[in-house]
Amino acid sequence: xxxxxxxxxxxxxxxxxxxxxxxxxxxxxxxxxxxxxxxxxxxxxxxxxxxxxxxxxxxxxxxxxxxxxxxxxxxxxxxxxxxxxxxxxxxxxxxxxxxxxxxxxxxxxxxxxxxxxxxxxxxxxxxxxxxxxxxxxxxxxxxxxxxxxxxxxxxxxxxxxxxxxxxxxxxxxxxxxxxxxxxxxxxxxxxxxxxxxxxxxxxxxxxxxxxxxxxxxxxxxxxxxxxxxxxxxxxxxxxxxxxxxxxxxxxxxxxxxxxxxxxxxxxxxxxxxxxxxxxxxxxxxxxxxxxxxxxxxxxxxxxxxxxxxxxx
Amino acid sequence: xxxxxxxxxxxxxxxxxxxxxxxxxxxxxxxxxxxxxxxxxxxxxxxxxxxxxxxxxxxxxxxxxxxxxxxxxxxxxxxxxxxxxxxxxxxxxxxxxxxxxxxxxxxxxxxxxxxxxxxxxxxxxxxxxxxxxxxxxxxxxxxxxxxxxxxxxxxxxxxxxxxxxxxxxxxxxxxxxxxxxxxxxxxxxxxxxxxxxxxxxxxxxxxxxxxxxxxxxxxxxxxxxxxxxxxxxxxxxxxxxxxxxxxxxxxxxxxxxxxxxxxxxxxxxxxxxxxxxxxxxxxxxxxxxxxxxxxxxx
Numbered sequence: 001x002x003x004x005x006x007x008x009x010x011x012x013x014x015x016x017x018x019x020x021x022x023x024x025x026x027x028x029x030x031x032x033x034x035x036x037x038x039x040x041x042x043x044x045x046x047x048x049x050x051x052x053x054x055x056x057x058x059x060x061x062x063x064x065x066x067x068x069x070x071x072x073x074x075x076x077x078x079x080x081x082x083x084x085x086x087x088x089x090x091x092x093x094x095x096x097x098x099x100x101x102x103x104x105x106x107x108x109x110x111x112x113x114x115x116x117x118x119x120x121x122x123x124x125x126x127x128x129x130x131x132x133x134x135x136x137x138x139x140x141x142x143x144x145x146x147x148x149x150x151x152x153x154x155x156x157x158x159x160x161x162x163x164x165x166x167x168x169x170x171x172x173x174x175x176x177x178x179x180x181x182x183x184x185x186x187x188x189x190x191x192x193x194x195x196x197x198x199x200x201x202x203x204x205x206x207x208x209x210x211x212x213x214x215x216x217x218x219x220x221x222x223x224x225x226x227x228x229x230x231x232x233x234x235x236x237x238x239x240x241x242x243x244x245x246x247x248x249x250x251x252x253x254x255x256x257x258x259x260x261x262x263x264x265x266x267x268x269x270x271x272x273x274x275x276x277x278x279x280x281x282x283x284x285x286x287x288x289x290x291x292x293x294x295x296x297x298x299x300x301x302x303x304x305x306x307x308x309x310x311x312x
Numbered sequence: 313x314x315x316x317x318x319x320x321x322x323x324x325x326x327x328x329x330x331x332x333x334x335x336x337x338x339x340x341x342x343x344x345x346x347x348x349x350x351x352x353x354x355x356x357x358x359x360x361x362x363x364x365x366x367x368x369x370x371x372x373x374x375x376x377x378x379x380x381x382x383x384x385x386x387x388x389x390x391x392x393x394x395x396x397x398x399x400x401x402x403x404x405x406x407x408x409x410x411x412x413x414x415x416x417x418x419x420x421x422x423x424x425x426x427x428x429x430x431x432x433x434x435x436x437x438x439x440x441x442x443x444x445x446x447x448x449x450x451x452x453x454x455x456x457x458x459x460x461x462x463x464x465x466x467x468x469x470x471x472x473x474x475x476x477x478x479x480x481x482x483x484x485x486x487x488x489x490x491x492x493x494x495x496x497x498x499x500x501x502x503x504x505x506x507x508x509x510x511x512x513x514x515x516x517x518x519x520x521x522x523x524x525x526x527x528x529x530x531x532x533x534x535x536x537x538x539x540x541x542x543x544x545x546x547x548x549x550x551x552x553x554x555x556x557x558x559x560x561x562x563x564x565x566x567x568x569x570x571x572x573x574x575x576x577x578x579x580x581x582x583x584x585x586x587x588x589x590x591x592x593x594x595x596x597x598x599x600x601x602x603x604x605x606x607x608x609x610x
Contacts, residue, residue, distance in 0.1 A: 054412045102595055109347050109411050110598050113550055117591040120543060124583030239543050243419060250416065280430040287423030291402075294417055 006175050009258060010168050017164040021157050029160045033228045035268045036163045038248060039261035040221035043174060044214030045249040046260050051207060052190030053107065057115030058245050060122050061092040061215040063237035065222025067132065070140050070232050079141035081162050084223045092219025096212045104208040119237050126234035137233025140226050163224050170217060171257045177213065182206055247290055253300015263301065314453040319576050321452050325461045327568025328468035333523040333541055334548040334560050335471055336516030342555030343492050343512040345411060349418040350398065352542030353425035354391065354520035360429055361390040362525025363438035363533040370442055379443045380463070387521035395517040399510050422538065430535055437532040444529040460529065467526055471519055472561060547590040553600020562601060
């Protein structure tokens, strides 16, 4: 068995982020934090994608996480960033556990369409819910850490650092999970589900577990995005948001648990620069990139990197 | 009683509109097994082409009664320009891929077309109210409805019945049924399957563009039209069963009536209830209400 370099890579990234963070300008810190939040969602989608499942409704859990974090501040006055992430994870995980009994039976486009319908249900509920601000959403209180309120210069770094620590720990956990028998089952389900069943494994159970993990990751991501942006609205559950996450996942590929974060950062950079350069053609460039990647790099950008390493 | 009547009228109008918008989606899925996200783009393309051409037509003082023909021509023009191009240049190379991958490819094309629309027509809204107001209105139970809505109902009837007639009674339709049933054998029997895919994609997209261009007079045409309609069409088509024609009709009626009921009695659940029905159908009859038994893939 080859030496596993991923934990080292994750550790190195964490150290670099924590040490480099204070030197980053505010906008860059914001961009990286959002990329971490989106990367968490994409990491969950990557798990599902390994089993050949594409969820067109992962925004459901992203939005749930954000609203759980927001509700904590709005109704209980709690703005601790770890409490918010925990609330996001718990809300998303609970809903996914229940819905998972149903969704674990679905494959292919039906999995995609059912998850789409479920996320649109949440969207439909939120846009008409006045207690939660209907279409406008509401603002989130500035974050605190364990009861300490960081000064205005440091609050962004505090959020950034907490996001980095939590996200990379989760990435490490997912990496470990991928090496368990249950984690290794995913590609097998994609290749031939019937053989998986004959082997004595339960594909449905494996998909259910994967689905809940993906939802928890998306919930944490949503809570992070909420506290970073300081505002949430129902568009977080709309299908175009799910589309963005799918884009990031396909862009990154399923090669490594670090890939979704790199993909999310790249997406953020493309989004910002393309939007600045020409606001009316950035979707065009995204669409073209997506098309090219699906056709020429079905394993995502990460496969480029991996191929070069193995050749050398 | 009066309110029930207006629920009924609203339901019929909304169902007819939904049916026209979603019919092409189910046709394309039925023949090509593509869940076609670009369907929303063709709806938006049709709306923009209809609004801009009719606007130009009326601005020059041509007879306003003919603006309905212009709406029709606009949809035809824009579809014939774009749909064959997409099918020939991109989609035809993808048919061997997995259904989900083709879904993602059409999503990528959808993103591209969204911006193409912005580049061609800009981001400012288009209004053309004349065709909507021209025909006057009729009243049911004391409520006035623009007569234009009857055109939408007629369009749905013509599209639905016309397509059924083509499939059942013409040579092209019967060959198409053979392609739906088994593309491989059809090809072996000498049917030019690729040409049928091209025709189907163009015709299905035309239906979306028609729905768009005939909706244009009733709304302000702004970016994001396609984003709204595609997810609604998915709901309609999924409820009836992907690829089923009567299913699309049933789905449109269910969504239309459910929405109209909720608008009149519980406006706060309007969107929720549509997707709730969609999720329920997927949960209990994943292949839709009009589905046939599916052979096991072993």
